[in-house]
Amino acid sequence: MIDVKNLSKNYGSFEAVKDVSFFIDKGEVVGFLGPNAAGKTTTMRILTCYMPATQGSVSVAGFDVFDNPMSVKKRVGYLPEHPPLYPEMTVESYLSFVGKIKGLSGKILKMKLDKVLERTSTAEVRSNLIANLSKGFKQRVGLAQALIHDPEVLVLDEPTVGLDPKQIIEVRELIKELGEDHTIILSTHILPEVSATCGRVIIINKGKIVAEDTPENLTSGLQGQERIEIEVDGPSKKVLAALSKIKGVLKVSEDGDGSIKRYKIELEKEPDVRKAVAASVVNNGWGLLEMKSSGLSLEEIFLQLTTDEGVEV
Ligand SMILES: Nc1ncnc2c1ncn2[C@@H]1O[C@H](COP(=O)(O)OP(=O)(O)OP(=O)(O)O)[C@@H](O)[C@H]1O
Ligand SMILES: [Mg+2]
Numbered sequence: 669m670i671d672v673k674n675l676s677k678n679y680g681s682f683e684a685v686k687d688v689s690f691f692i693d694k695g696e697v698v699g700f701l702g703p704n705a706a707g708k709t710t711t712m713r714i715l716t717c718y719m720p721a722t723q724g725s726v727s728v729a730g731f732d733v734f735d736n737p738m739s740v741k742k743r744v745g746y747l748p749e750h751p752p753l754y755p756e757m758t759v760e761s762y763l764s765f766v767g768k769i770k771g772l773s774g775k776i777l778k779m780k781l782d783k784v785l786e787r788t789s790t791a792e793v794r795s796n797l798i799a800n801l802s803k804g805f806k807q808r809v810g811l812a813q814a815l816i817h818d819p820e821v822l823v824l825d826e827p828t829v830g831l832d833p834k835q836i837i838e839v840r841e842l843i844k845e846l847g848e849d850h851t852i853i854l855s856t857h858i859l860p861e862v863s864a865t866c867g868r869v870i871i872i873n874k875g876k877i878v879a880e881d882t883p884e885n886l887t888s889g890l891q892g893q894e895r896i897e898i899e900v901d902g903p904s905k906k907v908l909a910a911l912s913k914i915k916g917v918l919k920v921s922e923d924g925d926g927s928i929k930r931y932k933i934e935l936e937k938e939p940d941v942r943k944a945v946a947a948s949v950v951n952n953g954w955g956l957l958e959m960k961s962s963g964l965s966l967e968e969i970f971l972q973l974t975t976d977e978g979v980e981v
Contacts, residue, residue: 669694669821669851670715675724677710684710686875687724692868694820697847699866699883700855703974707875708855709749712825715853716746729820742771745819747827751810755799759790759809762798763816770817780816788812788842804835811839815846822846824854828861840864859967873974886969893918894937897962898945901928902954910948916941928957 670692677685685707692698702708713719714726717737726733729743754762763784767777785791788808793801798809807830814822827843828836843865846852856862862869863883871879879886900907904922911920911931919934935941942959949956 669696669729670853671725671727672711672715673725675711675714675726676722677707677714677719678722684875685714688872688875688877689724690870690877690880692851692853694851695847695849696868697843697852697854697866699862699869700853700872701857701859701862701869701970702855702872703857705874706872706974708872709825711872712746712823712853712855713748716744716823717741718746718748742817743819744821744823745814745817747810747814747822747824749825751806751813753798753806753809753813755797757798758795759798759801759812760785760794762809763812766813767816772817780818784812784815787815789838804831807831807835807839811842820851822850822852822854824852826856827854828856828858859970871970871973878973879969893934895932895934895962896942896945897930897932897958897960898949898956899928899930899958900949900954900956902949902952903927904929906952907931907949907954910952911945914941914944914948916944928955932962 670690672688672690675685675688676683688707688711700708700711710719714721714733715728717733717740720734728740731739731743733740757765760781763781764777767781772780785794788811790805790808790812793805798806801809807827811824811827814824824843828839831839840861843852843854847865854861854865866883868882869880869886870877904927907929908920908922908931911917911933916936916938917933918936921932923930923932933945935945946956946959
C-alpha cells in the first residue's frame with residue numbers, strides 16, 4: 669500500500685533522509701518513530717506529495733507520488749505537523765471547504781461531514797470559530813480534515829502532540845478504530861503511542877532506518893542477544909570486572925547502592941553464558957541473590973538505537 673524505495677531528500681547540501689526503504693501492507697498500522705530531526709516529517713511530506721524526493725521512488729495505494737500526485741492525494745488523508753486550519757472559519761465551514769477541495773459535494777458531502785464530526789467528537793463545536801478552539805479540539809479538526817474524503821491511507825504526523833492525557837487516550841482509540849479499515853502510518857517520538865496503536869514500528873534516526881519490527885519483537889531483545897538481571901552481594905567494581913570478562917557477555921551495567929547491587933547484562937543467546945555468569949559470581953565467593961531474564965523496554969531499545977549511550981564491554 670505504501671512502497672518506499674531508496675528514498676533520499678536533501679535540503680541544499682544537508683541530507684535529511686538517506687536511502688530509506690520500507691513497505692507498508694494494506695491494513696497495517698505502522699509507527700514511524702524517531703527523535704527530533706530524524707526525518708519523519710520530511711518522509712511524510714514526500715509520501716503525501718507535498719514535497720518532491722531528491723532520489724528514490726514512492727508509491728502509495730498503487731500510484732507513484734511523482735507521476736500521479738492527484739491519484740495519491742485522493743487516496744491519502746494527511747494530518748501535517750501543523751494542520752492547515754483557517755482560524756476565521758467555523759469548524760463546519762472549514763471541513764465542508766476541505767471536502768469540496770477533495771471533490772465532495774451535495775448530499776455526499778453532508779453525509780461525510782456528519783460522519784467525520786461524529787468520529788472525531790467535534791460535533792459539539794461544529795459552529796465554533798476555529799480560532800476559539802482549544803488545542804486539543806484544533807488537533808481533532810486537523811484529523812477530521814484528513815478523514816473527510818474517507819481515504820484508504822492515513823499519514824498522521826504526531827497525531828497526539830499537545831493533547832491532554834484523556835484526549836491522548838481518545839485519539840489513540842480513534843486511531844485503533846480507524847486502523848480496522850485503513851492503512852496508517854503515524855509518526856511519534858512518544859513510545860507508548862507505538863505500543864498502544866501500532867502493529868509494527870519503523871525506527872528512524874538521522875535520516876536512516878535503524879530498526880523495523882513489531883513492538884513485541886523489539887522489546888523481547890535485540891537479534892541474537894538476550895538480557896538478564898542479577899542481584900549480587902559483593903564488591904561492585906570486582907563484580908563488574910568479573911562479569912565483563914566472561915566470554916559471550918556483551919554489556920554490563922549496575923544499579924543500586926550498598927554492597928547488594930543489580931547488574932543488567934546483555935549476552936549472546938547461549939545457555940552457557942548464563943551458567944558462566946552464575947559460576948563466576950559463586951566461585952568468587954559473592955552471593956547470587958537473584959537471576960532473571962529481562963526484556964528490553966521500548967524506551968531502552970529506542971535509546972540504544974538512536975544514541976551512543978551504554979557501556980560497551
Ligand atoms: N525546509 C527545510 N529546509 C532545510 N532543512 C530542513 C527543512 N525541513 C527540515 N529540515 C531539516 O531536516 C531534518 C529532518 O527534519 P524533519 O522535520 O523531517 O524531522 P522530524 O523527524 O519530523 O523531527 P521532529 O520530531 O522534530 O518533528 C532536520 O535536521 C531539519 O532541520
Ligand atoms: Mg516532525
